[in-house]
Amino acid sequence: MNQDAWLTALTDELRRHGVDAGVTRHVVAEAASHLSDSGEPADSAFGAPSAYARAVVDSVGRARRPAGEVRLRATDIYKRYGRRPVLSGVELTVRAGQVAAIVGANGSGKSTLLRICAGLVSPDRGTVEVHGALGYCPQDGGTSDFLLPDEHFVLVGAGRGLGRDVARADGRGRAAALDWDAGTARPARQLSGGTRQKLNLVMAELGDPDVMLLDEPYQGFDRGSYVDFWERVWSWRDAGKAIVVVTHLLDRLDRVDLVVEL
Amino acid sequence: MDGRHGQWLRGVLDLCVLALLARRESYGYEIAQALDAAGLGRIQGGTLYPILLRLQRTGLVVAGWREGDAGPARKYYRLTPEGAEALRRSAGEWDGFADAVGRIFREVVPR
Amino acid sequence: MRVVAEMALREIVRRRAVLLILLLFPLAFYLSRRGDHLGQSVRFVCLGVGWALSTAALFAGGAARSMEPRLRLSGYRTWHLFGGRLLALWTVGVAIAAPYLLLIRLDQPQVRHGAVALIMALTVAVSAPLGLAISAVLPRELEGTLVLLAIVALQMVMDPAGSASRLLPFWFSREIGTYAIDHTDGGYLNRGVAHGLGFFALLLTVVAVGAAVRLRRRPHLRML
Numbered sequence: 330m331n332q333d334a335w336l337t338a339l340t341d342e343l344r345r346h347g348v349d350a351g352v353t354r355h356v357v358a359e360a361a362s363h364l365s366d367s368g369e370p371a372d373s374a375f376g377a378p379s380a381y382a383r384a385v386v387d388s389v390g391r392a393r394r395p396a397g398e399v400r401l402r403a404t405d406i407y408k409r410y411g412r413r414p415v416l417s418g419v420e421l422t423v424r425a426g427q428v429a430a431i432v433g434a435n436g437s438g439k440s441t442l443l444r445i446c447a448g449l450v451s452p453d454r455g456t457v458e459v460h461g462a463l464g465y466c467p468q469d470g471g472t473s474d475f476l477l478p479d480e481h482f483v484l485v486g487a488g489r490g491l492g493r494d495v496a497r498a499d500g501r502g503r504a505a506a507l508d509w510d511a512g513t514a515r516p517a518r519q520l521s522g523g524t525r526q527k528l529n530l531v532m533a534e535l536g537d538p539d540v541m542l543l544d545e546p547y548q549g550f551d552r553g554s555y556v557d558f559w560e561r562v563w564s565w566r567d568a569g570k571a572i573v574v575v576t577h578l579l580d581r582l583d584r585v586d587l588v589v590e591l
Numbered sequence: 592m593d594g595r596h597g598q599w600l601r602g603v604l605d606l607c608v609l610a611l612l613a614r615r616e617s618y619g620y621e622i623a624q625a626l627d628a629a630g631l632g633r634i635q636g637g638t639l640y641p642i643l644l645r646l647q648r649t650g651l652v653v654a655g656w657r658e659g660d661a662g663p664a665r666k667y668y669r670l671t672p673e674g675a676e677a678l679r680r681s682a683g684e685w686d687g688f689a690d691a692v693g694r695i696f697r698e699v700v701p702r
Numbered sequence: 703m704r705v706v707a708e709m710a711l712r713e714i715v716r717r718r719a720v721l722l723i724l725l726l727f728p729l730a731f732y733l734s735r736r737g738d739h740l741g742q743s744v745r746f747v748c749l750g751v752g753w754a755l756s757t758a759a760l761f762a763g764g765a766a767r768s769m770e771p772r773l774r775l776s777g778y779r780t781w782h783l784f785g786g787r788l789l790a791l792w793t794v795g796v797a798i799a800a801p802y803l804l805l806i807r808l809d810q811p812q813v814r815h816g817a818v819a820l821i822m823a824l825t826v827a828v829s830a831p832l833g834l835a836i837s838a839v840l841p842r843e844l845e846g847t848l849v850l851l852a853i854v855a856l857q858m859v860m861d862p863a864g865s866a867s868r869l870l871p872f873w874f875s876r877e878i879g880t881y882a883i884d885h886t887d888g889g890y891l892n893r894g895v896a897h898g899l900g901f902f903a904l905l906l907t908v909v910a911v912g913a914a915v916r917l918r919r920r921p922h923l924r925m926l
Binding site for chain 1 (some may be wrong): 706
Binding site for chain 2 (some may be wrong): 355360376387389
């Protein structure tokens, strides 16, 4: 890559990560003057633009965009199964551009809360308000054993008003972001558990919903895909979505905006 | 930065940068050259500048752009009092650490 | 709804074992009674088609369950979902019934073919919602299959003249069958058609209401 192309790519990458415009300009200018002083090619002095951008972002810290309007508001949620109260007066407000994590031990009602927010289960008391389109990814299930991934995309896409080819292309693109080639023609029952979950996740994000409810969708993901998943979550946040992730893995909590502990 | 040398470097590079800035303010490429001259080898821009950004964020250095008479404008870095303090403390810790390691090696490696 | 129907059809067609059963079971029924009293095989093959399609519908309903909530979230209305599925099942039903109608036409020239076609049409119409309705009430396929087995067995065993047998969903098949094979008066035809249409409407309602309840927009959620 020639120097100008490299610098342009770096600018794009930094912007994509939500780095402040002034900081971006300074970082790129400093890199340019270093390259002219040293005479080295950009790729060997700094590496790939995406890698350098990530290193810069980690050092600078993300520009915390002021959160937008409320996209999900769950108020006073009560739910009991039989005699056992599972949720008592839970409140959750998530704005555009925020990521909320729901944590807690097994059986603490995390999935139930998410299902209530998605409208799949009725609470005993409480209301949920959603502004915009809703996407939901369950922990498992949710796929059709005998259909191909492409057919899943078309099916979900048609519901959201997308044409066949658009839905297929959209689905494959999102699958690629999770390091999965969805074009291979294998019905869902022949996919590995982790891959089937990727299908689940892609179906949830198809059509670009404004609110995303994800119930530990990374079951069966290998380490690389797990990292990719969280990168997707951050990029959705930057794009202004409201995201709720149920998780019992605590390694990413320092980067989410809200934590709800059940 | 790979291998053991890389691991050692990862541990002390930011302190070395602070030390160089303690002598006088400087800009990125100049710092890289000084590190090389001191014997640490070629430090890539991709490694050095994130370190400088982090030192800025934690308040150990401050930076300002200075117009060059010949060549492009450069971002000059300067040590802050907090940076000087952190350097003094870490340099002392490093001496203790290096002595301890040296003592262990002296027993094994005949001098 | 077209997309739902298409995908439901693809799902069924990919299950090779199910397809084989759908196509060959009625044949087994037919051949088992061919040596018998004339026309008995016609009655049996119609029941066979009914049973095979109901079973296919049962399994189709079960398979769809995990995807329906998320399809609802994607923007489908409830009637799109069960409507599309029924459409796919009826298409499969017609595809199975047609060769058997042809077989009967060629093999048994003495029966009233129009009436037989009517039996097949009503059988297909009734079987699809029957299977879906059972799968809604009994979500596990084993229990559902046993219930279907019981229905077909009772259908074969119970005396069609008795009033209790009218409670069975395929009673019309034997009634119109009598008209078609034994060339009786039109009363049998009318009673059979009324029963068939009645059960069709009833089962369709059960499926629709069941789906509406299961996939309802819950009152606690306000989408704005």
